[in-house]
Amino acid sequence: MCEAFVSDWLLSDPAFQEFQFPQGGMIPYPERIAGHYHDTPARYFRYGSEADFDRAGELLEEFTRTVISGQQGVTIWMVNWRNRAFRSWMFDS
Numbered sequence: 001m002c003e004a005f006v007s008d009w010l011l012s013d014p015a016f017q018e019f020q021f022p023q024g025g026m027i028p029y030p031e032r033i034a035g036h037y038h039d040t041p042a043r044y045f046r047y048g049s050e051a052d053f054d055r056a057g058e059l060l061e062e063f064t065r066t067v068i069s070g071q072q073g074v075t076i077w078m079v080n081w082r083n084r085a086f087r088s089w090m091f092d093s
Contacts (some may be wrong), residue, residue, distance in 0.1 A: 001074050004067065009059050010045070015052040019044040029037040036075035064091040 010016050019033050022064070029042060047053060056078060068074050068088055079085040 001068060001071075002043075002076055005060065005063050005076055010056060013055065013059065015047050015055060017046045019046050042075060053080050055060065060086050060088055061091045064088040078084050 006018075011018065029044075032082075047056070060076060060078060063076075068076070074088075076088040077085060078087075
């Protein structure tokens, strides 16, 4: 699900570019969040403004409603460097 969201939804918007840390570089964020059956490694993106991050949240909401909805245990969590977050389980009604 994460790969589908990133490749088919998030990266289809030109405001977002994936960022790769250089080999051997220290990543200042956790690579995984413990406690889940399957935890996809974190991916990082550049964007130009806080409004772009809000747009990413809108894309996640739409993806949740059209793709994830009703699938138990499937979640995506996005957090920015200011600790603002969008969580797919908050959109699933």
